[in-house]
Amino acid sequence: MSSFIASIKRAATSFNPPTLPNDNNPLKFGIISTADISVQALILPARSHPSVEVYAIAGRNPENTEKFAKKHSIRKVYSGKDAYQALVEDPEIDVVYIPLPNIMHYEWTMRSLNAGKHVLVEKPIAMRAEEARRAHELAETKGLVLMEAMHVRFHPAVARLREIIERGDIGSIKHISSTTFLPSLAGALYTDDKFALGKGCMMDVGCYAIEMIRLVSSSVPISVTSAEYDTDVHHVHNMDDNVRGTLQLPNGVTADFASKISVPPRFGIIPKLDFGVEVVGEKGTAKLNQYMFPHLYHSIVVTDLSGKKTIHKAYTFSDGDGTRPAGEPWWSTFRYQLEAFVTRIKGNKPRIWMSKEDSVAVMQAIEQTYEKMGMEARPKSPYV
Numbered sequence: 140m141s142s143f144i145a146s147i148k149r150a151a152t153s154f155n156p157p158t159l160p161n162d163n164n165p166l167k168f169g170i171i172s173t174a175d176i177s178v179q180a181l182i183l184p185a186r187s188h189p190s191v192e193v194y195a196i197a198g199r200n201p202e203n204t205e206k207f208a209k210k211h212s213i214r215k216v217y218s219g220k221d222a223y224q225a226l227v228e229d230p231e232i233d234v235v236y237i238p239l240p241n242i243m244h245y246e247w248t249m250r251s252l253n254a255g256k257h258v259l260v261e262k263p264i265a266m267r268a269e270e271a272r273r274a275h276e277l278a279e280t281k282g283l284v285l286m287e288a289m290h291v292r293f294h295p296a297v298a299r300l301r302e303i304i305e306r307g308d309i310g311s312i313k314h315i316s317s318t319t320f321l322p323s324l325a326g327a328l329y330t331d332d333k334f335a336l337g338k339g340c341m342m343d344v345g346c347y348a349i350e351m352i353r354l355v356s357s358s359v360p361i362s363v364t365s366a367e368y369d370t371d372v373h374h375v376h377n378m379d380d381n382v383r384g385t386l387q388l389p390n391g392v393t394a395d396f397a398s399k400i401s402v403p404p405r406f407g408i409i410p411k412l413d414f415g416v417e418v419v420g421e422k423g424t425a426k427l428n429q430y431m432f433p434h435l436y437h438s439i440v441v442t443d444l445s446g447k448k449t450i451h452k453a454y455t456f457s458d459g460d461g462t463r464p465a466g467e468p469w470w471s472t473f474r475y476q477l478e479a480f481v482t483r484i485k486g487n488k489p490r491i492w493m494s495k496e497d498s499v500a501v502m503q504a505i506e507q508t509y510e511k512m513g514m515e516a517r518p519k520s521p522y523v
């Protein structure tokens with residue numbers, strides 16, 4: 140009962156976090172578009188980060204954009220046809236956050252970097268591994284920070300799972316299984332026009348399943364050995380859903396993943412979500428249940444060969460210091476991600492990072508999955 144109440148308290152605080160005053164010279168963030176995800180991914184996390192001010196927003200529709208800015212107390216509004224470019228050129232802005240449809244990520248990352256801004260771009264970083272590489276090369280040349288918002292990496296629960304594996308509790312890894320099942324209420328149904336925007340299950344939640352396998356195994360490269368999909372929920376011939384795949388990792392380790400964005404509710408009403416990663420080792424297994432919203436609840440279940448189970452949980456880090464705080468139990472993956480991103484911009488080393496190599500490896504695995512499914516690859520960015 141007490142853990143249920145603690146979970147409700149964490150959920151309530153994460154949806155309505157305390158607003159801390161900004162420090163003297165906060166980083167000014169500009170958001171390109173009024174995408175819903177910016178609220179969870181940046182606007183709420185920024186409230187409790189003294190070094191972040193969500194300063195500007197750009198949207199295509201003036202009325203919507205004004206309304207969004209007012210609701211979230213954003214000072215500066217750009218709207219209309221040239222709004223995105225005007226925002227990236229705003230000399231006041233230090234960082235651009237890009238929650239645009241996937242097909243637009245590469246273009247607006249390149250435009251923002253060329254305008255001298257640091258960039259936080261939604262997952263997947265681009266349409267192709269080559270675009271991810273080029274974007275990172277430009278960031279390196281310009282001395283700017285670019286990071287793909289692969290938020291599931293950043294929570295202490297994931298770090299704890301890695302510690303358990305690294306200290307040998309389950310012995311050497313043999314197999315990893317990873318699942319991302321999103322309820323149909325939360326996943327947008329695919330229609331024909333979504334292909335051009337770069338949608339598809341692998342570009343949506345499938346990339347998390349791949350990322351979790353990479354993360355717990357610390358493996359680059361990985362290679363996709365088989366993949367299959369269904370189209371029977373959306374009935375759109377080139378839209379993958381219910382993807383199942385297998386992977387080969389270094390040292391003979393194997394993996395499988397399954398991803399769906401349209402899992403029907405249990406009994407017609409209870410949303411069913413499953414974001415789990417299970418690692419099978421020679422001395423036991425370790426499973427992290429619920430890596431997507433781990434601040435709400437999660438568990439890491441370690442089972443030894445005799446069947447004995449030990450449960451671990453981690454809502455904060457145990458080694459907090461001045462540049463890398465321990466966090467708060469209600470901090471979401473997005474709040475920890477923002478902490479790491481700002482730490483890097485300030486020239487310090489974050490505990491966890493999503494590097495160029497990580498982003499390129501995820502994109503490569505997505506490309507390989509489409510190829511193995513015998514499916515048309517998502518379009519490349521038209522931006523040159």
Ligand SMILES: NC(=O)C1=CN([C@@H]2O[C@H](COP(=O)(O)OP(=O)(O)OC[C@H]3O[C@@H](n4cnc5c(N)ncnc54)[C@H](OP(=O)(O)O)[C@@H]3O)[C@@H](O)[C@H]2O)C=CC1
Pocket residue numbers: 171172173174175176180197198199200203204238239240241261262263288290336342343
């Ligand atoms: N981390 C997470 O948990 C989540 C991440 N995401 C990621 O965020 C990104 C955006 O998600 P998505 O579902 O595509 O969001 P939307 O379909 O809501 O699109 C985002 C915004 O892009 C702008 N836009 C510009 N051109 C177009 C266009 N041609 N069609 C539609 N919108 C356009 C619109 O803003 P405006 O009109 O204001 O300019 C729109 O609100 C994706 O990369 C997705 O992977 C999404 C959900 C959750």
Ligand SMILES: O=C1OC[C@@H](O)[C@H](O)[C@H]1O
Pocket residue numbers: 321325326327343344
């Ligand atoms: O990243 C995501 O996670 C949550 C989903 O609702 C969304 O479709 C996806 O892009």
